[in-house]
Amino acid sequence: MTGSQAKPTAAAPRPNGPWGTLKQLLDRLLVVNVFLVIGAALWFALAVVLQTQGRGGPLQAFQGLWEPLIMPAVGLLMAAALTSGILGWWQRRGQP
Numbered sequence: 001m002t003g004s005q006a007k008p009t010a011a012a013p014r015p016n017g018p019w020g021t022l023k024q025l026l027d028r029l030l031v032v033n034v035f036l037v038i039g040a041a042l043w044f045a046l047a048v049v050l051q052t053q054g055r056g057g058p059l060q061a062f063q064g065l066w067e068p069l070i071m072p073a074v075g076l077l078m079a080a081a082l083t084s085g086i087l088g089w090w091q092r093r094g095q096p
Contacts, residue, residue, distance in 0.1 A: 040070045
């Protein structure tokens with residue numbers, strides 16, 4: 001095969017009915033959630049460093065968003081990880 005010929009690629013799997021669509025939406029939500037939690041962790045680290053320099057604004061903003069935004073995002077991430085682990089265990093349990 002020459003460099004100008006493209007290899008055929010497999011098409012992305014299609015969702016199977018409403019459950020597949022729901023799973024796809026939940027997967028996307030969880031990906032966004034992971035990046036939100038990572039961003040919050042980085043923001044917290046930066047805010048702590050700035051607090052030691054006498055700039056308390058970023059840490060106060062983080063604390064203001066902790067309960068309504070960040071804590072539920074961390075909880076959702078933990079619940080998804082536990083659910084994934086339990087479902088994986090349940091599926092392996094039924095296989096020989």
